[in-house]
Each structure stands twice: as structure tokens, then as C-alpha cells.
Amino acid sequence: PxxxxxxxxxxxxxxxxxxxxxxxxxxxxxxxxxxxxxxxxxxxxxxxxxxxxxxxxxxxxxGPTPSPTQGGSPSRCNKWYLVASGDTCAGIASSQGISLANFYAWNPAVGSTCASLWLGYYVCVG
CATH class of the missing domain: 3.10.350.10 (LysM domain)
Structure with missing residues (x-):
């Protein structure tokens, strides 16, 4: 519209x-x-x-929240990214134009060092 x-x-x-x-x-x-x-x-x-x-x-x-997600993302997340092979938290944050601090805040399940970023899962990026 x-x-x-x-x-x-x-x-x-x-x-x-x-x-x-x-x-x-x-x-x-x-x-x-x-x-x-x-x-x-x-x-x-x-x-x-x-x-x-x-x-x-x-x-x-x-639209509906995509699936699967790792959980813990804010209910008002309105932009999602599908984690692919070779992705890092910093790389995703940079490519999506958000701060790494926001990425971690919006995706607590990845852990504070990005050790639990799961391939094939959606993460909140907006």
C-alpha cells in the first residue's frame, strides 16, 4: 500500500x-x-x-515468526536472517546493519561468544 x-x-x-x-x-x-x-x-x-x-x-x-528459531528473541522482532554455513554473529550483524550488541541482545540463545549460532536456524536482525 x-x-x-x-x-x-x-x-x-x-x-x-x-x-x-x-x-x-x-x-x-x-x-x-x-x-x-x-x-x-x-x-x-x-x-x-x-x-x-x-x-x-x-x-x-x-507475518508469522519463521521456523526454526533458537528461542529468546523479542516478540516484536520484525526481520529475520537464516543462518548459513560460514556465518558468524559479527558478520551477520554487519551485513544486516545492526550493532553486535543488539544482535546478542535479540538472540540470547547464541551465547555471549556466539558459540551456539546454529546453522539452518533463524536469528532476529531487526
Whole structure:
């Protein structure tokens, strides 16, 4: 759809057109999601919803979490990477444009030294 605001998840698969008078809470409630989830998926709206723009589409649903994952990833992860042969935590973080600290925070199962990065499993990268 278009137009959309910046920062929405790449796996968004349900969109709602924002109309005049809509609020973050009203859109979230109408779509069966929590306000915190709505704000995580629509960060440009801002925590007070002052950045919600009429005439733009808000993300109100995302695709399923891929499988398998190693577990422990944040529930609001919206970008995943499939670990391939030769991958390292630092290499994945670099190629995906995230800090190594965030990679470890979002993927605690890999361990603090990346000793448990499993081939063929998805890791959170956004």
C-alpha cells in the first residue's frame, strides 16, 4: 500500500488506512492488537501518537515468526536472517546493519561468544 510512514516492519502483511479522527488506540483495538504492538510496528506515530498521519497506512499485522528459531528473541522482532554455513554473529550483524550488541541482545540463545549460532536456524536482525 502507499503511502506508509518510516520504520514499519518488512514483514507487515496487514495495513489499515488512517482516517481523520483515528487514534493509535482505536486502530489497535479495531485490529485486535495491543497499543504497545501497534506502536512497535508504527514507530513514526510516536509514543503519544502525535505522529500518526491521516491518509497514510499503518501496519496492523505481520507475518508469522519463521521456523526454526533458537528461542529468546523479542516478540516484536520484525526481520529475520537464516543462518548459513560460514556465518558468524559479527558478520551477520554487519551485513544486516545492526550493532553486535543488539544482535546478542535479540538472540540470547547464541551465547555471549556466539558459540551456539546454529546453522539452518533463524536469528532476529531487526
Amino acid at each position: 502507499g503511502p506508509v510512514q518510516a520504520g514499519q516492519p518488512s514483514n507487515c502483511n496487514k495495513w489499515t488506512l488512517v482516517n481523520s479522527g483515528d487514534t493509535c488506540y482505536s486502530i489497535a483495538t479495531a485490529n485486535g492488537i495491543s497499543l504497545s504492538t501497534f506502536l512497535a510496528w508504527n514507530p513514526a506515530a510516536g509514543s503519544d501518537c502525535s505522529g500518526l498521519w491521516s491518509g497514510y497506512y499503518a501496519c496492523t499485522g505481520t
